[in-house]
Amino acid sequence: MGTPLRARAAGILAVGILEALFLGGLLLVQADRANAQTATTSPVVSSIVATSTTPTTANITWMTDIGATSQVAYGTTTAYGTWSAYNPATTTSHMATLSGLVANTLYHFQVRSAGTSTATTTSADQTFTTMASTTTDTTAPVISALTASATTTSATISWMTNEPTTMQVSYGTTSAYTASSTLDSTLMTSHTVMLSGLSPNTTYHFQARSADAVGNTATSTDQMFMTTTSTSTDATAPTISSIAAMASTTGATISWMTNEPTTMQVRYGTTSTYTASSTLDSTLMTSHSTALSGLASNTTYHFQVLSADAAGNMATSTDQTFMTTSTATTTPDLAAIQAEINRLWQKIAELMVLIQQLIANGGGGGGGNNNGGSVYPPYTPTSPAAIDQNGETVEAGRSINFLGHNFGREENVTVASGGVTLKTVHADGGGNFSTGSMSVSNTPGTYTYTFTGAGSGRSASATITVTPED
CATH class of the missing domain: 2.60.40.10 (Immunoglobulins)
Known part of the structure; x- marks a missing residue:
């Protein structure tokens, strides 16, 4: 093989390797970004099952498509109000045990799982009913942590119970109690009742009362508090x-x-x-x-x-609303990355075929191969002629640079649109060319450009969309 042919072959191979390395680097960056996006994708929750194991306990199980944490929100309404113990261990198979439940009662619940990032998935509302008790519940709830905080004309009474119960307070200036707060039938373990309309600088007696789901009632011992002194009404x-x-x-x-x-x-x-x-x-x-x-x-x-002031006067707003946000997930376009990798390998394969043809057909001299004195051997691209910018959108009055591939080696390529030849460009030894900057129409619309090789007859087209100028 003559020196010019060897030099040209080495140049083409060097350009191909550099392009492959550059594209490979870009793909690695895209893959890293895809991995980062995958890391912030919320887990997909499935196979949610609730099993009441005893009248007062239940097991909630579910699956996720990636390793994630485990927690369950639950309660007798969709407001839930109670949480299972948070399990930070990441797994795809999850279980949470709920305890302290009331027998033969409908419960609402929601499972929540977070991946390695802060992306969290919350399931839709689910329900289960606890088992009916095989024994009669005759045990009254236990009242604890009973406190009173008084102002001039009001007082706040708080206490805890060992099981979900109702709440009510009886009160008066003696232990005979002449008044009661409104009965709150919501079953809870944390209770707060506000008393209003009290007299300043007065000692009051009170008694907290709680009943569980089957009617067992607990009543506290007599307690007292004293309202503060008021300088004015x-x-x-x-x-x-x-x-x-x-x-x-x-x-x-x-x-x-x-x-x-x-x-x-x-x-x-x-x-x-x-x-x-x-x-x-x-x-x-x-x-x-x-x-x-x-x-x-x-x-x-x-x-x-x-809001209540120091004298116990209470203000209550009208009903207001807000809406919680939803968790967005982003799925990386892995299919597009794989397609680009396949294109890169095709490019490398075409370069290897070219080198093999150069070696096989170059002969021992600097010589001819019966194609007008060119140092290039016969060349047939293995892929159809193509234009990179096919399908692009360009603003009216702007310009575009078309890049063509797989045309004939060292041939002229005409560029035409609407039956009019706009330009003639020259393909290099690899059948590639660049038109350089070409102005597009000032009128918005769809335009098709045709590219035809003068020697090989290979052609390709590119359709672009021209949008109105901003």
Whole structure:
């Protein structure tokens, strides 16, 4: 093989290897980005099963497509209110045991799993019913942590029970109790009742009462508190303003203002009957903010804010709503990456065929091969002629550079559109060419360009869309 032929072959091979290395580097970057996107993809939850193992316990099992954490929100309504123990271990097979349940009772639950990132999947609402008790429950609940916090004309009574119960407080200036709070039949273990309309500087007796699901009632011993002294009679409720809600996927922050220092609490639920309440904050302030957690994603919630001043005057807002956000997932286009890898290997294979043809047909001299004195041997591309910019969109009045491949070696290629020849370009030794910058029409629409090799007769077309100028 003559020196010119060897030099040209070496040049073509070097260009091909450089292009392969460059494209390979780009693909590695794309693969890394795809892996990063996969790492932030929320797990897919499936095969959710709830089994009541005893009248007061249940096992929840589910599967995920990737390793993820485990936790279950549950309760007698879709507001849930109780969480299973959080399991940070990542697995595809999950189980959570729920305990302290009430026999023969319908429960709502929701499974939640997070992958190695913060991307979390929350299931739709599910239900199960606990087993009926084989024995009669005659044990009354146990009341504990009973406290009272008084202002001039109000008091807040709080206590805990060892099982879900109702709540009510009887009170009066003697242990005969002449008044009672409204019975709250919602079964909970944490209880808060506010008493209002009390007299300043007065000792009150009170008694907490809780009943479980089968009617067993617990009553506390007599307790006392004393309201504070008032220098004047305040009968005006505070004014609530500037109510705002900022929601996330599973939580929300409720904020508001009052025209005088007050307590703060929020009632909320998926309807305006409200099935849950935030913890009462008795600190008197004019700027209020309460965080709600354990909410379902992509769900509308109703809420109401409550504020009481130092004299016990209570203000309650009108019904408000907010909607939690949904978790977005991003799926990397792995098919496109694989297609680009296949194209790269095809490019390398074509370069190897070219080198083999150069070696086989170059002869021993610098010589001819009966094609007009060119140092190139006969060449037949293994792939159809193609234009990279086919399908692209270009703004009116702009320009485009067409890149062609697999045309004849060292031949002229005409560029035409609408039957008019616009330009003639020259393909290199590998059958590739660049038209350089070509202006597109100023009129929006679809335009087709035809590229025809003068010697090989190989042709290709590219259709572009011209959009209005911004």
